[in-house]
Amino acid sequence: MNLRELALQLGLSQTTVSRALNGYPEVSEATRKRVRDAADKFSYRPNTRAKGLATGRSMAVGHVIPVSDQHEMVNPIFADVIAGAGEAYAEAGYDLVLSLVGARDEAAFYRDLASRGTIDGIIVHGPRHNDPRLPLLKEIGLPFLVHGRSSLADVSYSWVDVNNRSAFYRAAGLLLDLGHRRIGLINGLAGMDFAVRREDGYRRALTERGIHVDPDLIAEGEMTEAHGWASAREMLSMPDPPTAFLVSSIISAFGVRRAAAEQDIALGSELSVVVFDDDLSYFRSDGGVPQFTSVRSSVREAGRMAAEMLLDIIREGSDEPRQRLLEAELTIGRSTGPVPTHEGSKTTG
Amino acid sequence: MNLRELALQLGLSQTTVSRALNGYPEVSEATRKRVRDAADKFSYRPNTRAKGLATGRSMAVGHVIPVSDQHEMVNPIFADVIAGAGEAYAEAGYDLVLSLVGARDEAAFYRDLASRGTIDGIIVHGPRHNDPRLPLLKEIGLPFLVHGRSSLADVSYSWVDVNNRSAFYRAAGLLLDLGHRRIGLINGLAGMDFAVRREDGYRRALTERGIHVDPDLIAEGEMTEAHGWASAREMLSMPDPPTAFLVSSIISAFGVRRAAAEQDIALGSELSVVVFDDDLSYFRSDGGVPQFTSVRSSVREAGRMAAEMLLDIIREGSDEPRQRLLEAELTIGRSTGPVPTHEGSKTTG
DNA sequence: AATGGAATTGAAAGCGCTTTGAATATCATG
DNA sequence: CATGATATTCAAAGCGCTTTCAATTCCATT
Structure with missing residues (x-):
């Protein structure tokens, strides 16, 4: 079931049906209800690609996880970061496109992602000390937000980080x-x-x-x-x-x-x-x-914040960077105590 | 830079340029080279959404991670599974769309995903013993592959699992x-x-x-x-x-x-x-x-296999299920030994 | 009854690509 | 030199949506 068929069923134009479903004001409440009911009944969902093509937005955010070429490891913290971010996307109706990329061909990868228009913005994970990705993304012009920071990078950018x-x-x-x-x-x-x-x-x-x-x-x-x-x-x-x-x-x-x-x-x-x-x-x-x-x-909270901030940036289209610094909480557990005295020291073995 | 502009630059029709880039045989090698060079020069990348709309395929695979409503936990093994799958997608030119969904509204979510056409197929994670998702996906008609199995589910389906x-x-x-x-x-x-x-x-x-x-x-x-x-x-x-x-x-x-x-x-x-x-x-x-x-x-290898098998299924369009059972490797480490004798037993505390 | 503005609706163009069907160029052959 | 086959190229339609601009309907006014 697509828009044309639904409009046909209702005896309305595609225009009106589209407007009714997207909450435009110039449609009467009576027809809006009629349209909504029909959409429900036929469980109509607008095609993502068509919608994206028409609007120019993809309603998707990219997460790029760098995979170090040497170790090919995936840090389990990403799972939690992404879980947090995922909540924000679900609420906002965005999809999350995940890519794992080796450092080698990262530059090309980002350019690709941007020019193919797959995503509207990107979250950068695991920033290095002077990360070349930030100036690159700035140059490409794709909205992005860094989870973490990159000192020395002399560009201004948005980030969420813990202190x-x-x-x-x-x-x-x-x-x-x-x-x-x-x-x-x-x-x-x-x-x-x-x-x-x-x-x-x-x-x-x-x-x-x-x-x-x-x-x-x-x-x-x-x-x-x-x-x-x-x-x-x-x-x-x-x-x-x-x-x-x-x-x-x-x-x-x-x-x-x-x-x-x-x-x-x-x-x-x-x-x-x-x-x-x-x-x-x-x-x-x-x-x-x-x-x-x-x-x-x-880190899950941080992921959520990162996602929310990026969505804000995408929606507002402003390019003034946003930043959020979190303070960690110091909690005393059972693994600390006063330094052992010398007589208390023990022989190893 | 889009197809039209590129074609204009080359003095060719969009048709020819499209064919040249997609490797169709009816284009002369000379023009193909000319087109490829120009595409390189302008770093042209076809728009994903437009391509998808035209072809009816989205070149994306969905991974749905169930989030138990009670604990809201994300198992770190997913990170590795997805890393494995990600390799396969990168090689095949597919994107990976990740969603974390609470069990509550899972059914609706799958239907959505399918009818919005966001993805061409789906990997099911964390199957339960008699998982309602399998008959559901079967009914929806979206190609899918399960990482794991679901006993009792009386439908045939594709899976990768360890024994x-x-x-x-x-x-x-x-x-x-x-x-x-x-x-x-x-x-x-x-x-x-x-x-x-x-x-x-x-x-x-x-x-x-x-x-x-x-x-x-x-x-x-x-x-x-x-x-x-x-x-x-x-x-x-x-x-x-x-x-x-x-x-x-x-x-x-x-x-x-x-x-x-x-x-x-x-x-x-x-x-x-x-x-x-x-x-x-x-x-x-x-x-x-x-x-x-x-x-x-x-589990990373399993993820890779799962992805490769799903891509095969998508490409071939056949609906006969594929299955792959892996055997685990028993490795002796330092944590096992003969049962302690009674005299060797110790008092606790 | 005529008029003008507000409220609704619709026709059609356009997003950037693929692909069908038709057109043209090229070439070996009788 | 015409001819048919073959190799290339192109114009245009179509994918399913949004959105501009125009058309229509409805009312309160004059």
């Missing part, structure tokens, strides 16, 4: 207050903007208290369980091991917990851990004192 | 061979088809060896870390606790590991664990003897 620097500054501060002086940082992939900012916050907190930043206590990598495990294991076997860790992801934190368990080191007393918690649904602690002390910010 | 029953049958068999008699099953959400099949396999293995299936040793729920932890904790505090667990997800297995650690129970010796490992990229053990003994099957 990573302050989150790690505060988290480090907490550990310092507890007396920790050797604090390991198990961070995300070098070059990712969030990782750079987190390290910044960590460094600032230490430096402000006159503590030397030991490069051996900083690990970077894809935030897998194995990465957390390997990094913690290595640092814990140093002659002067850290008494605390700052971990960029709850998934890596599981690995840290495993490393600690293997060496019979008790979390919370012998070793403190603060994690950055994206509040992923599958890793939420339900009720009670949480497992891990954390700086938490729901 | 869950055999995987758990074998996993349970392994534990039984090791002398375990009290084996806990920490399964996925009741009603999900995979969970039903896994329980089947577990039951069959036990029953065949004349072992009573204790309903108290079966836990079901969303496969979170917390679920694994809570279920293991509860079972381990039973008067006659299990000496081994079969766990439906590596994420829940982390929770099991936590519960064991809390009670100072050593994995592999005092407690055995076999997990179903979807080979998620963020939870892969890299090299060496894996953490967990597992039955493993890459």
Whole structure:
């Protein structure tokens, strides 16, 4: 059933039927009702493509997930970000077009997407420190919004981000207050903007208290369980091991917990851990004192905001950038405690 | 730059240009080259919507992720499934339209998707035991393929699935061979088809060896870390606790590991664990003897297969169903061992 | 009854592409 | 040199919608 057939059924012109369904004012309430009822009865849905062709809008938003050519990994946080964004799209009647693209051919891909007119706007995921995608998108002229930020990129653009620097500054501060002086940082992939900012916050907190930043206590990598495990294991076997860790992801934190368990080191007393918690649904602690002390910010909420802001931008057509900085919430869990005294220290093995 | 303008530039008709670019044979090689070069030069990309309107195909595939109304959770395995599928689409020039839909209004949603013509086919995720979506989609007439299966659904349909029953049958068999008699099953959400099949396999293995299936040793729920932890904790505090667990997800297995650690129970010796490992990229053990003994099957590979099969179905237009059953790989890791003898048992707390 | 404005409705063009059916150019052949 | 086959090219219709501009209807006024 298409518009022509429906109009025929009703003995009306396509014009009137179209107007009635799209809520134009110049159609009488009587006919509008008649049209709506008929549309319901025949369960008529306007063809997306035809509508898009006529209006010039596609009513779709693109999400581009960068896939690092080396590891080909997909970070599970994207699932939650997209779930949040999806809610916004569903409410607004937009579709979500998802693409996973290797960094190699990203530029061409964005140009394609824009000139084929598949989408009306785009959400950029996983921005790197000085991300070439932003000037590119600016040049292409496609409305976009970044989940995260890209320092050094000297273009103005819209973004939603959590205050990573302050989150790690505060988290480090907490550990310092507890007396920790050797604090390991198990961070995300070098070059990712969030990782750079987190390290910044960590460094600032230490430096402000006159503590030397030991490069051996900083690990970077894809935030897998194995990465957390390997990094913690290595640092814990140093002659002067850290008494605390700052971990960029709850998934890596599981690995840290495993490393600690293997060496019979008790979390919370012998070793403190603060994690950055994206509040992923599958890793939420339900009720009670949480497992891990954390700086938490729901990535799903961020996804929702990002989508809503992008839709605003698309609708208003204005190009003045919008930005939203979220503050993470510092929650004390069971994984932190005062630095262990020397007599309390134990032999490993 | 659109087709008309390009044709104008070339002094050719739209017809010829269109044919040249789409590889029709009735265009001379000389003009084809001329057209291709010009298209390159002006970086012309045909408008998706116009093309779709003209051809009747949208060159897009839908993925519908069911969001349970109660928990609003998004399983991280979807990220990997979709990554796999995404590869296939990228190669074939298809777009991927992602929707997250609450079970409540799913029927309406599918009908919409079909009649609006947004997509040419659909991948069904997370099928339940007797999933109403399958007959519905059959009725609608939209090509679809299920990742997983739905027993009892008395329609024939295409699917890609891992042999869950055999995987758990074998996993349970392994534990039984090791002398375990009290084996806990920490399964996925009741009603999900995979969970039903896994329980089947577990039951069959036990029953065949004349072992009573204790309903108290079966836990079901969303496969979170917390679920694994809570279920293991509860079972381990039973008067006659299990000496081994079969766990439906590596994420829940982390929770099991936590519960064991809390009670100072050593994995592999005092407690055995076999997990179903979807080979998620963020939870892969890299090299060496894996953490967990597992039955493993890459969900990403499955996603890729699902996409490829659906594209075949769409292209061929035949409606005879295709099916692909994958066998999981049983890999011995460090989490399993012979059942502990009684003298070796320890006091808890 | 004639008039003009407001309220409704409709015909037709256009969005950018594919594809049918017709037209033209090219060429080997008798 | 005409002829028919073959290789190329093109004009125009059509995909299903929106939207401009024009037409019609309806009323309150004069």
